[in-house]
Amino acid sequence: MSLERLVDIMKRLRDPVSGCEWDSVQTFETIAPYTIEEAYEVADAINRRDMDSLVDELGDLQLQVVFHARMAEEAGHFSLADVLNGISDKLERRHPHIFGDAQEGGHHLWEVIKAEERSKNPDKSALAGVAQALPALERxxxxxxxxxxxxxxxxxxxxxKAKIREELDEIAEAPADELEEEVGDLLFAAVNFARHLKIDPEEALRKANRKFEKRFRAIEATPGFQQMSLAEMEALWVEAKKA
Structure with a gap:
């Protein structure tokens, strides 16, 4: 089985005597940034509809799961089997209309079951479980x-909408040492505005980034761009927007 092959490869790479000098000394903390990066590369391949890249990026992401599970098993915490059984149990538990006797299902039931699971968490806040490592807009x-x-x-x-205007006014009046906080409040208000419009702010900004990059690359390719005035660059930008 391909997964078993990957598990065996990681076990050999992590061997403290005969393994890879890089893989064998990694920790959860040093690998975590790669895990986040690989998840974003999967999302990027999907956005580009690049299936050749997607199969490669999904493999890289799967490696991250196996890597973390191997380190956990070495430390006596849990194994890859525990990870797979845990997610299988969770999926069955959250879909009782498929795997159990419930007569109704859907997103509403999923949220009810998640809320019941959160109620067992010693942290009783409604905000419990929102991961600190999420991108700031998404969090x-x-x-x-x-x-x-x-x-x-x-x-x-x-x-x-009114909150955004209020935050803009506060930025205009804020001393230098409070500007970062006020800009953060503005961004938080913008996320709230997007949420009320039922727009994913993370995806909206991702698309805005791609649009900016495409337009800037177009005007940057114009001969003599580096010597142009800002007004000339702005004129090119307007043309790029029309295109």
Whole structure:
């Protein structure tokens, strides 16, 4: 089985005597950044609809799971089998209409079951379990969604819209040592605005990044670009937008 082959390869790489000098000394902390990077590369391949890249990136992401599981097994914490059994149990538990006797299912039931699972967490906050390592925009959206489930939310889009204006005013009046905090508040308010519009802020910014990159590359390729004035660059930008 391919997974067993990968597990055996990682076991050999991690051997402290005959293994790889790099792989054998890694820790959860040193590997975690690679895990996050590989997840983003999977998302990038999907966005580009590049199936050849996707099969490669999914393999890299699978390696991360095997790597962490191997380190955990070496330390006596858990094994890859525990990881796979855990996610299998969770999927069956959260889909009782498929694997059990429940008559209804769907997203609503999924959220109810997740809420029941969270109730067993010693941290009783509605915000418990929102991972610190998430991208900031995504984490802001999740925190706001959790808070909204308790009733702590604007009743309509006008609240978030007014909050953005308020934060802009505060930035204009803020001393230099408070600017970072105020800009953070503005970004948080913008995420709230996107959430009320049912727009994923992380995906919206990702698309804006791609659009900016495409347009900038187009104007950057113009002969003499480096010597142009800002007004000339702006004129090219307007043309790139039209294109």
């Amino acid at each position: 802001a959206a999740k925190l706001q969604k959790r808070a909204a489930q308790t009733g702590f939310d604007w009743p309509d889009i006008e609240g978030p």
